[in-house]
Amino acid sequence: MAIGSLLPGHQGKLLARPTSTRQQPSRSVSQSPQTQDCLTIVANMSADQHLQALTKVVLNNLENQHDWTQVQIHIQDNLPRPLIYGLPPKRLYVHPDEQIDIIKAEKQLNQRVPQEPELEWVLPLHLAEKWSISDFAAVFDAITAIPPGGESVNANEDAQWQLWRGPKRGKRILLATVQDDSTVTYYWMHNGLVKPRQN
Protein backbone atom coordinates (compact mmCIF):
# COMPACT_ATOMS: atom_id res chain seq x y z
CA MET A 1 0.00 0.00 0.00
CA ALA A 2 1.20 3.45 -0.75
CA ILE A 3 2.23 4.90 2.58
CA GLY A 4 1.05 8.32 1.65
CA SER A 5 -2.54 7.29 1.28
CA LEU A 6 -2.80 6.36 4.97
CA LEU A 7 -2.51 9.97 6.01
CA PRO A 8 -5.16 12.58 6.31
CA GLY A 9 -4.57 15.87 4.53
CA HIS A 10 -2.18 16.67 1.75
CA GLN A 11 0.97 15.53 3.42
CA GLY A 12 0.16 12.00 2.52
CA LYS A 13 -1.05 12.61 -0.97
CA LEU A 14 2.20 13.94 -2.21
CA LEU A 15 3.69 10.54 -1.81
CA ALA A 16 0.87 8.67 -3.42
CA ARG A 17 1.49 8.33 -7.12
CA PRO A 18 -1.39 7.57 -9.46
CA THR A 19 0.08 4.21 -10.39
CA SER A 20 0.61 3.00 -6.86
CA THR A 21 -2.79 4.02 -5.54
CA ARG A 22 -4.54 1.81 -8.02
CA GLN A 23 -3.07 -1.32 -6.46
CA GLN A 24 -4.22 -0.42 -2.97
CA PRO A 25 -7.11 -2.78 -2.25
CA SER A 26 -5.34 -6.07 -2.86
CA ARG A 27 -2.32 -5.19 -0.74
CA SER A 28 -4.03 -3.55 2.21
CA VAL A 29 -5.97 -6.69 3.09
CA SER A 30 -2.96 -8.45 4.55
CA GLN A 31 -1.90 -5.62 6.87
CA SER A 32 -2.59 -5.79 10.61
CA PRO A 33 -3.53 -2.66 12.58
CA GLN A 34 -0.06 -2.54 14.15
CA THR A 35 1.70 -2.50 10.83
CA GLN A 36 -0.59 0.28 9.74
CA ASP A 37 0.26 2.34 12.84
CA CYS A 38 3.95 1.85 12.21
CA LEU A 39 3.51 2.79 8.60
CA THR A 40 1.62 5.92 9.61
CA ILE A 41 4.46 7.05 11.85
CA VAL A 42 7.02 6.33 9.16
CA ALA A 43 4.88 8.08 6.61
CA ASN A 44 4.46 11.11 8.86
CA MET A 45 8.19 11.34 9.26
CA SER A 46 8.90 10.91 5.62
CA ALA A 47 6.09 13.30 4.69
CA ASP A 48 7.67 15.98 6.88
CA GLN A 49 11.04 15.26 5.36
CA HIS A 50 9.56 15.37 1.93
CA LEU A 51 7.97 18.75 2.59
CA GLN A 52 11.24 20.09 3.95
CA ALA A 53 13.10 18.83 0.92
CA LEU A 54 10.45 20.27 -1.39
CA THR A 55 10.60 23.66 0.28
CA LYS A 56 14.37 23.63 0.11
CA VAL A 57 14.42 22.79 -3.59
CA VAL A 58 12.09 25.67 -4.37
CA LEU A 59 13.93 28.08 -2.08
CA ASN A 60 17.28 27.23 -3.69
CA ASN A 61 15.77 27.55 -7.12
CA LEU A 62 14.33 30.99 -6.33
CA GLU A 63 17.56 32.28 -4.83
CA ASN A 64 20.02 30.83 -7.28
CA GLN A 65 18.21 30.49 -10.58
CA HIS A 66 15.80 33.41 -10.39
CA ASP A 67 17.88 35.78 -8.25
CA TRP A 68 15.21 36.37 -5.63
CA THR A 69 16.21 38.16 -2.44
CA GLN A 70 14.82 38.21 1.11
CA VAL A 71 13.54 34.68 0.58
CA GLN A 72 11.88 33.39 3.77
CA ILE A 73 10.10 30.24 4.80
CA HIS A 74 6.74 31.04 6.32
CA ILE A 75 5.20 28.59 8.79
CA GLN A 76 1.70 29.20 10.09
CA ASP A 77 -0.62 26.99 12.11
CA ASN A 78 -3.56 27.07 9.75
CA LEU A 79 -1.43 26.45 6.67
CA PRO A 80 -1.14 22.86 5.49
CA ARG A 81 2.55 23.29 4.71
CA PRO A 82 5.31 25.90 4.82
CA LEU A 83 5.03 28.70 2.29
CA ILE A 84 7.89 30.77 0.92
CA TYR A 85 7.89 34.46 0.23
CA GLY A 86 10.53 36.68 -1.29
CA LEU A 87 11.38 39.60 -3.49
CA PRO A 88 11.86 38.94 -7.20
CA PRO A 89 14.49 40.98 -9.09
CA LYS A 90 11.81 42.66 -11.20
CA ARG A 91 8.06 43.01 -10.93
CA LEU A 92 6.42 39.68 -11.73
CA TYR A 93 2.78 40.51 -12.16
CA VAL A 94 0.92 43.53 -13.46
CA HIS A 95 -2.84 43.24 -13.82
CA PRO A 96 -4.04 44.44 -17.25
CA ASP A 97 -6.28 47.05 -15.63
CA GLU A 98 -3.40 48.23 -13.47
CA GLN A 99 -1.39 48.73 -16.63
CA ILE A 100 -4.10 51.07 -17.91
CA ASP A 101 -4.15 52.95 -14.60
CA ILE A 102 -0.36 53.30 -14.71
CA ILE A 103 -0.44 54.71 -18.22
CA LYS A 104 -3.13 57.19 -17.15
CA ALA A 105 -1.10 58.18 -14.10
CA GLU A 106 2.05 58.60 -16.19
CA LYS A 107 0.18 60.88 -18.55
CA GLN A 108 -1.17 62.91 -15.67
CA LEU A 109 2.09 63.16 -13.72
CA ASN A 110 4.10 63.62 -16.89
CA GLN A 111 6.76 61.24 -15.63
CA ARG A 112 7.41 57.53 -15.61
CA VAL A 113 6.02 55.57 -12.69
CA PRO A 114 8.75 53.20 -11.47
CA GLN A 115 7.62 49.57 -11.22
CA GLU A 116 9.37 48.21 -8.17
CA PRO A 117 9.14 44.51 -7.43
CA GLU A 118 6.72 43.30 -4.78
CA LEU A 119 7.05 40.54 -2.21
CA GLU A 120 5.32 37.45 -3.52
CA TRP A 121 3.95 34.26 -1.97
CA VAL A 122 5.23 30.93 -3.22
CA LEU A 123 3.56 27.56 -2.64
CA PRO A 124 5.89 24.59 -3.18
CA LEU A 125 4.19 21.58 -4.75
CA HIS A 126 5.27 18.34 -6.31
CA LEU A 127 3.91 17.55 -9.76
CA ALA A 128 2.54 14.20 -8.57
CA GLU A 129 0.36 15.75 -5.88
CA LYS A 130 -3.37 16.09 -6.01
CA TRP A 131 -5.05 19.13 -4.54
CA SER A 132 -8.72 19.96 -4.30
CA ILE A 133 -10.50 23.30 -4.51
CA SER A 134 -10.98 23.20 -0.73
CA ASP A 135 -7.22 22.75 -0.18
CA PHE A 136 -6.42 25.80 -2.28
CA ALA A 137 -9.22 27.76 -0.61
CA ALA A 138 -7.72 26.96 2.81
CA VAL A 139 -4.33 28.32 1.72
CA PHE A 140 -5.82 31.50 0.30
CA ASP A 141 -7.95 32.04 3.42
CA ALA A 142 -4.91 31.71 5.66
CA ILE A 143 -2.68 34.29 3.98
CA THR A 144 -2.77 38.05 3.68
CA ALA A 145 -2.60 39.65 0.25
CA ILE A 146 0.90 40.97 0.89
CA PRO A 147 3.52 38.82 2.62
CA PRO A 148 4.86 40.05 6.00
CA GLY A 149 7.21 42.99 5.64
CA GLY A 150 5.77 44.09 2.32
CA GLU A 151 3.02 46.36 3.66
CA SER A 152 5.17 49.30 4.65
CA VAL A 153 6.50 49.73 1.12
CA ASN A 154 3.05 50.60 -0.22
CA ALA A 155 1.95 53.14 2.36
CA ASN A 156 0.48 55.80 0.11
CA GLU A 157 -2.74 54.81 -1.58
CA ASP A 158 -4.32 58.02 -2.69
CA ALA A 159 -4.27 57.29 -6.41
CA GLN A 160 -6.11 54.56 -8.26
CA TRP A 161 -2.95 53.02 -9.65
CA GLN A 162 -1.48 52.65 -6.19
CA LEU A 163 -4.40 50.59 -4.93
CA TRP A 164 -3.17 47.74 -7.10
CA ARG A 165 -0.26 47.31 -4.76
CA GLY A 166 -2.20 47.90 -1.55
CA PRO A 167 -3.24 45.31 1.03
CA LYS A 168 -6.77 45.17 -0.40
CA ARG A 169 -5.65 43.87 -3.76
CA GLY A 170 -6.57 40.34 -4.83
CA LYS A 171 -4.57 37.51 -3.36
CA ARG A 172 -2.19 35.63 -5.57
CA ILE A 173 0.24 32.80 -5.04
CA LEU A 174 3.05 31.55 -7.20
CA LEU A 175 2.66 27.78 -7.55
CA ALA A 176 6.14 26.29 -7.66
CA THR A 177 5.75 22.81 -9.17
CA VAL A 178 8.72 20.59 -8.62
CA GLN A 179 9.37 17.61 -10.83
CA ASP A 180 11.39 14.52 -9.98
CA ASP A 181 14.39 15.89 -11.85
CA SER A 182 14.16 18.99 -9.60
CA THR A 183 12.97 21.21 -12.42
CA VAL A 184 10.78 23.94 -10.96
CA THR A 185 8.13 25.69 -13.02
CA TYR A 186 6.06 28.60 -11.78
CA TYR A 187 2.41 29.42 -12.34
CA TRP A 188 0.30 32.24 -10.98
CA MET A 189 -2.78 31.27 -9.09
CA HIS A 190 -5.22 34.11 -8.43
CA ASN A 191 -8.06 34.11 -5.97
CA GLY A 192 -11.33 34.70 -7.80
CA LEU A 193 -11.90 35.74 -11.39
CA VAL A 194 -8.85 37.55 -12.68
CA LYS A 195 -8.66 38.22 -16.38
CA PRO A 196 -5.63 37.07 -18.33
CA ARG A 197 -2.75 39.41 -18.92
CA GLN A 198 -2.68 39.18 -22.70
CA ASN A 199 -6.06 39.22 -24.34
Next chain:
Amino acid sequence: MASTEVDRQVRISKIAGRYLVFDIDDVAYIRRQHGICAVFTGTMPQNPTQNVFLGLPLELYAEDAKMLLDRKVAYIADDPLEHLTQLKSMDDEMRKSYLQSIKTQRRTAQLVFNEAKAQSMAKHKDKRKPKQPQPPVVVPTELPLPASSADDVAAAVDQEEGGAESLLGSSSSKPVKTDSSTPPQKPLVKEKLPAITPTTSNAMISNGTSNPDVENHTALPLYSYLNERGYFITPGLRFGGDFSVYPGDPFRYHAHYMANSYGWDEKIPMLDLVTSGRLGTAVKKSFLMGGQKPATENSEAGELRAFCIEWAGM
Protein backbone atom coordinates in the same frame (compact mmCIF):
# COMPACT_ATOMS: atom_id res chain seq x y z
CA MET B 1 -42.11 44.03 -27.39
CA ALA B 2 -41.05 44.60 -23.81
CA SER B 3 -44.27 43.28 -22.38
CA THR B 4 -44.02 40.08 -24.36
CA GLU B 5 -40.42 39.63 -23.23
CA VAL B 6 -41.46 39.84 -19.59
CA ASP B 7 -43.81 36.89 -19.52
CA ARG B 8 -42.08 34.85 -22.19
CA GLN B 9 -41.86 31.17 -21.47
CA VAL B 10 -39.11 29.51 -23.43
CA ARG B 11 -40.08 26.09 -24.65
CA ILE B 12 -37.23 23.66 -24.10
CA SER B 13 -37.84 20.37 -25.86
CA LYS B 14 -36.28 17.44 -24.15
CA ILE B 15 -35.50 14.87 -26.81
CA ALA B 16 -33.32 11.85 -26.14
CA GLY B 17 -31.80 13.51 -23.10
CA ARG B 18 -30.89 16.68 -24.99
CA TYR B 19 -32.35 20.09 -24.35
CA LEU B 20 -33.35 21.80 -27.59
CA VAL B 21 -34.92 25.14 -28.45
CA PHE B 22 -36.73 25.32 -31.78
CA ASP B 23 -38.13 28.84 -31.69
CA ILE B 24 -35.84 31.52 -33.08
CA ASP B 25 -37.47 34.21 -30.88
CA ASP B 26 -36.70 32.09 -27.83
CA VAL B 27 -33.11 31.76 -29.01
CA ALA B 28 -32.75 35.52 -29.38
CA TYR B 29 -34.44 36.08 -26.04
CA ILE B 30 -32.20 33.78 -23.98
CA ARG B 31 -29.13 35.17 -25.69
CA ARG B 32 -30.06 38.81 -25.08
CA GLN B 33 -31.67 38.57 -21.67
CA HIS B 34 -29.94 35.60 -20.09
CA GLY B 35 -26.52 35.49 -21.72
CA ILE B 36 -26.93 31.98 -23.04
CA CYS B 37 -25.49 31.24 -26.48
CA ALA B 38 -25.48 27.44 -26.46
CA VAL B 39 -24.86 25.65 -29.74
CA PHE B 40 -26.78 25.52 -32.98
CA THR B 41 -27.05 21.93 -34.08
CA GLY B 42 -29.42 21.91 -37.03
CA THR B 43 -28.26 21.52 -40.60
CA MET B 44 -30.03 21.99 -43.90
CA PRO B 45 -32.13 19.14 -45.28
CA GLN B 46 -30.66 19.73 -48.73
CA ASN B 47 -27.11 19.52 -47.54
CA PRO B 48 -26.78 17.62 -44.28
CA THR B 49 -23.02 17.23 -44.62
CA GLN B 50 -22.25 20.90 -44.33
CA ASN B 51 -21.57 21.57 -40.69
CA VAL B 52 -20.01 25.02 -40.71
CA PHE B 53 -23.14 27.13 -40.62
CA LEU B 54 -25.62 25.37 -38.43
CA GLY B 55 -29.08 26.56 -37.55
CA LEU B 56 -32.04 25.62 -35.40
CA PRO B 57 -32.48 23.78 -33.14
CA LEU B 58 -30.30 25.23 -30.44
CA GLU B 59 -28.92 22.67 -28.04
CA LEU B 60 -28.63 23.80 -24.43
CA TYR B 61 -26.44 22.45 -21.69
CA ALA B 62 -28.35 20.83 -18.87
CA GLU B 63 -26.98 23.72 -16.81
CA ASP B 64 -28.63 26.24 -19.14
CA ALA B 65 -31.93 24.44 -18.96
CA LYS B 66 -31.80 24.21 -15.19
CA MET B 67 -30.85 27.87 -14.87
CA LEU B 68 -33.74 29.04 -17.09
CA LEU B 69 -36.08 26.75 -15.21
CA ASP B 70 -34.95 28.18 -11.87
CA ARG B 71 -35.53 31.69 -13.17
CA LYS B 72 -39.05 30.64 -14.16
CA VAL B 73 -38.67 31.78 -17.76
CA ALA B 74 -38.82 28.35 -19.36
CA TYR B 75 -40.56 25.04 -19.24
CA ILE B 76 -39.31 21.71 -20.37
CA ALA B 77 -41.51 19.71 -22.69
CA ASP B 78 -41.21 16.00 -23.27
CA ASP B 79 -41.51 16.45 -27.00
CA PRO B 80 -41.83 12.89 -28.36
CA LEU B 81 -44.56 12.09 -25.83
CA GLU B 82 -46.41 15.34 -26.41
CA HIS B 83 -46.38 14.91 -30.17
CA LEU B 84 -47.67 11.37 -29.99
CA THR B 85 -50.53 12.20 -27.68
CA GLN B 86 -51.40 15.27 -29.68
CA LEU B 87 -51.43 13.40 -32.99
CA LYS B 88 -53.61 10.64 -31.55
CA SER B 89 -56.15 12.93 -29.95
CA MET B 90 -56.50 15.42 -32.77
CA ASP B 91 -60.11 16.08 -33.77
CA ASP B 92 -61.28 17.56 -37.06
CA GLU B 93 -61.27 21.11 -35.86
CA MET B 94 -57.72 20.98 -34.55
CA ARG B 95 -56.65 19.29 -37.73
CA LYS B 96 -58.18 22.02 -39.80
CA SER B 97 -56.65 24.76 -37.79
CA TYR B 98 -53.24 23.12 -38.09
CA LEU B 99 -53.58 22.81 -41.85
CA GLN B 100 -54.74 26.40 -41.96
CA SER B 101 -51.62 27.49 -40.08
CA ILE B 102 -49.46 25.70 -42.61
CA LYS B 103 -51.34 27.45 -45.39
CA THR B 104 -50.68 30.78 -43.74
CA GLN B 105 -46.99 29.96 -43.61
CA ARG B 106 -47.04 29.09 -47.29
CA ARG B 107 -48.76 32.38 -48.10
CA THR B 108 -46.09 34.23 -46.18
CA ALA B 109 -43.44 32.33 -48.10
CA GLN B 110 -45.21 33.26 -51.32
CA LEU B 111 -45.20 36.94 -50.41
CA VAL B 112 -41.51 36.80 -49.61
CA PHE B 113 -40.84 35.08 -52.91
CA ASN B 114 -42.82 37.68 -54.78
CA GLU B 115 -40.93 40.50 -53.17
CA ALA B 116 -37.56 38.92 -53.87
CA LYS B 117 -38.53 38.21 -57.44
CA ALA B 118 -39.78 41.73 -58.01
CA GLN B 119 -36.58 43.13 -56.59
CA SER B 120 -34.32 40.96 -58.70
CA MET B 121 -36.36 41.75 -61.81
CA ALA B 122 -36.14 45.43 -61.14
CA LYS B 123 -32.40 45.04 -60.72
CA HIS B 124 -32.07 43.18 -64.00
CA LYS B 125 -34.17 45.76 -65.70
CA ASP B 126 -31.90 48.54 -64.53
CA LYS B 127 -28.85 46.67 -65.68
CA ARG B 128 -30.18 45.95 -69.10
CA LYS B 129 -31.52 49.37 -69.86
CA PRO B 130 -28.35 50.90 -71.22
CA LYS B 131 -27.69 47.89 -73.47
CA GLN B 132 -31.18 47.01 -74.67
CA PRO B 133 -33.56 49.83 -75.35
CA GLN B 134 -36.71 47.61 -75.19
CA PRO B 135 -36.36 44.78 -72.68
CA PRO B 136 -39.19 42.25 -72.15
CA VAL B 137 -40.70 43.17 -68.82
CA VAL B 138 -42.29 39.98 -67.45
CA VAL B 139 -40.12 37.34 -69.08
CA PRO B 140 -38.30 35.14 -66.58
CA THR B 141 -34.78 34.60 -67.83
CA GLU B 142 -34.73 30.82 -67.53
CA LEU B 143 -38.01 30.00 -69.25
CA PRO B 144 -39.09 30.28 -72.87
CA LEU B 145 -41.53 33.14 -73.30
CA PRO B 146 -44.67 31.54 -74.79
CA ALA B 147 -44.98 28.58 -72.42
CA SER B 148 -44.56 30.49 -69.23
CA SER B 149 -46.83 33.33 -70.12
CA ALA B 150 -49.58 30.94 -71.19
CA ASP B 151 -49.33 29.08 -67.90
CA ASP B 152 -49.43 32.33 -66.04
CA VAL B 153 -52.58 33.50 -67.64
CA ALA B 154 -54.33 30.18 -67.01
CA ALA B 155 -53.22 30.02 -63.40
CA ALA B 156 -53.87 33.65 -62.64
CA VAL B 157 -57.57 33.36 -63.29
CA ASP B 158 -58.56 31.70 -60.03
CA GLN B 159 -56.07 33.47 -57.80
CA GLU B 160 -56.57 36.64 -55.89
CA GLU B 161 -52.85 37.45 -55.77
CA GLY B 162 -52.50 37.69 -59.53
CA GLY B 163 -50.08 36.55 -62.18
CA ALA B 164 -46.84 37.28 -60.43
CA GLU B 165 -47.51 34.57 -57.87
CA SER B 166 -48.16 31.78 -60.32
CA LEU B 167 -45.20 32.86 -62.34
CA LEU B 168 -43.16 32.03 -59.30
CA GLY B 169 -44.96 28.79 -58.72
CA SER B 170 -44.26 27.58 -62.25
CA SER B 171 -40.66 28.70 -62.40
CA SER B 172 -39.63 26.65 -59.41
CA SER B 173 -36.18 25.85 -60.73
CA LYS B 174 -34.59 27.03 -57.47
CA PRO B 175 -36.94 26.64 -54.55
CA VAL B 176 -35.58 27.80 -51.23
CA LYS B 177 -37.47 25.21 -49.24
CA THR B 178 -38.11 21.61 -50.20
CA ASP B 179 -41.40 19.87 -50.59
CA SER B 180 -42.49 17.78 -47.66
CA SER B 181 -46.05 18.90 -47.24
CA THR B 182 -48.43 16.29 -46.00
CA PRO B 183 -50.41 14.41 -48.70
CA PRO B 184 -53.92 15.03 -47.30
CA GLN B 185 -53.28 18.72 -47.70
CA LYS B 186 -53.19 18.70 -51.45
CA PRO B 187 -56.89 18.44 -52.23
CA LEU B 188 -57.63 21.28 -49.82
CA VAL B 189 -55.26 23.69 -51.48
CA LYS B 190 -56.66 25.42 -54.50
CA GLU B 191 -54.13 28.20 -54.80
CA LYS B 192 -50.74 27.37 -56.21
CA LEU B 193 -48.60 28.12 -53.20
CA PRO B 194 -44.99 27.10 -52.78
CA ALA B 195 -44.38 23.97 -50.73
CA ILE B 196 -42.58 24.48 -47.47
CA THR B 197 -40.86 22.42 -44.83
CA PRO B 198 -42.11 23.75 -41.52
CA THR B 199 -39.17 24.24 -39.18
CA THR B 200 -41.26 23.70 -36.07
CA SER B 201 -44.46 21.98 -35.20
CA ASN B 202 -45.38 24.70 -32.73
CA ALA B 203 -48.77 25.19 -34.33
CA MET B 204 -49.74 21.61 -33.64
CA ILE B 205 -48.74 21.31 -30.01
CA SER B 206 -50.23 23.34 -27.24
CA ASN B 207 -48.07 25.37 -24.93
CA GLY B 208 -48.06 22.79 -22.22
CA THR B 209 -46.25 23.05 -18.96
CA SER B 210 -44.91 19.56 -18.59
CA ASN B 211 -41.81 19.81 -16.47
CA PRO B 212 -39.53 16.80 -16.57
CA ASP B 213 -36.53 17.05 -14.31
CA VAL B 214 -33.20 18.32 -15.54
CA GLU B 215 -30.45 15.83 -14.84
CA ASN B 216 -26.67 15.94 -14.89
CA HIS B 217 -26.10 19.58 -14.10
CA THR B 218 -23.02 19.06 -11.98
CA ALA B 219 -21.34 22.24 -13.19
CA LEU B 220 -24.36 24.40 -12.34
CA PRO B 221 -22.79 26.29 -9.39
CA LEU B 222 -19.82 27.51 -11.43
CA TYR B 223 -22.00 27.94 -14.49
CA SER B 224 -24.55 30.21 -12.85
CA TYR B 225 -21.81 32.01 -10.89
CA LEU B 226 -20.24 33.04 -14.21
CA ASN B 227 -23.56 33.71 -15.90
CA GLU B 228 -24.69 36.02 -13.09
CA ARG B 229 -21.54 38.05 -13.58
CA GLY B 230 -22.37 38.64 -17.22
CA TYR B 231 -20.05 36.04 -18.68
CA PHE B 232 -21.10 34.05 -21.74
CA ILE B 233 -20.23 30.39 -21.81
CA THR B 234 -19.64 28.13 -24.78
CA PRO B 235 -18.28 24.59 -24.94
CA GLY B 236 -14.57 24.59 -24.18
CA LEU B 237 -13.32 21.45 -25.83
CA ARG B 238 -11.39 23.34 -28.47
CA PHE B 239 -9.29 24.86 -25.69
CA GLY B 240 -9.09 21.71 -23.62
CA GLY B 241 -11.54 22.62 -20.87
CA ASP B 242 -15.19 22.17 -20.01
CA PHE B 243 -16.18 25.73 -20.95
CA SER B 244 -14.76 28.77 -22.65
CA VAL B 245 -15.86 31.85 -20.81
CA TYR B 246 -16.37 35.16 -22.62
CA PRO B 247 -16.66 38.55 -20.89
CA GLY B 248 -19.57 39.42 -23.18
CA ASP B 249 -21.23 38.11 -26.29
CA PRO B 250 -18.75 35.91 -28.20
CA PHE B 251 -19.50 37.98 -31.31
CA ARG B 252 -17.69 40.87 -29.66
CA TYR B 253 -15.08 39.37 -27.36
CA HIS B 254 -12.37 36.78 -27.14
CA ALA B 255 -12.66 34.29 -24.33
CA HIS B 256 -10.97 35.22 -21.07
CA TYR B 257 -11.00 31.86 -19.41
CA MET B 258 -11.15 28.21 -20.11
CA ALA B 259 -13.01 26.83 -17.15
CA ASN B 260 -13.34 23.49 -15.41
CA SER B 261 -15.78 22.70 -12.67
CA TYR B 262 -14.70 20.44 -9.81
CA GLY B 263 -16.22 19.05 -6.68
CA TRP B 264 -15.24 20.78 -3.44
CA ASP B 265 -13.06 17.90 -2.28
CA GLU B 266 -12.32 16.40 -5.67
CA LYS B 267 -8.63 15.71 -5.95
CA ILE B 268 -7.12 17.36 -9.01
CA PRO B 269 -3.75 16.10 -10.22
CA MET B 270 -1.21 18.95 -10.32
CA LEU B 271 -0.24 17.79 -13.78
CA ASP B 272 -3.76 18.61 -15.00
CA LEU B 273 -3.51 22.12 -13.59
CA VAL B 274 -0.06 22.60 -15.10
CA THR B 275 -1.06 21.38 -18.55
CA SER B 276 -4.31 23.34 -18.53
CA GLY B 277 -2.51 26.43 -17.29
CA ARG B 278 0.08 26.13 -20.03
CA LEU B 279 -2.50 25.52 -22.73
CA GLY B 280 -4.60 28.42 -21.48
CA THR B 281 -1.64 30.77 -21.55
CA ALA B 282 -0.74 29.58 -25.05
CA VAL B 283 -4.16 30.69 -26.31
CA LYS B 284 -4.08 33.95 -24.30
CA LYS B 285 -6.55 32.76 -21.71
CA SER B 286 -6.31 31.90 -18.12
CA PHE B 287 -7.37 28.59 -16.71
CA LEU B 288 -10.30 28.93 -14.33
CA MET B 289 -11.11 26.23 -11.83
CA GLY B 290 -14.11 26.47 -9.57
CA GLY B 291 -16.05 24.44 -7.06
CA GLN B 292 -18.82 24.95 -4.57
CA LYS B 293 -18.63 24.15 -0.88
CA PRO B 294 -21.29 21.53 -0.14
CA ALA B 295 -24.17 22.48 2.12
CA THR B 296 -23.81 21.73 5.83
CA GLU B 297 -26.19 21.89 8.81
CA ASN B 298 -25.18 25.47 9.55
CA SER B 299 -25.17 26.88 6.04
CA GLU B 300 -27.34 25.77 3.16
CA ALA B 301 -25.78 27.33 0.08
CA GLY B 302 -22.05 26.89 0.08
CA GLU B 303 -19.69 29.55 -1.19
CA LEU B 304 -18.17 29.09 -4.59
CA ARG B 305 -14.43 29.45 -4.91
CA ALA B 306 -12.77 30.11 -8.21
CA PHE B 307 -9.08 30.30 -8.96
CA CYS B 308 -7.29 31.39 -12.11
CA ILE B 309 -4.02 29.90 -13.26
CA GLU B 310 -1.59 31.48 -15.68
CA TRP B 311 2.00 30.77 -16.54
CA ALA B 312 4.16 33.02 -14.40
CA GLY B 313 6.67 33.79 -17.13
CA MET B 314 9.72 32.81 -15.10
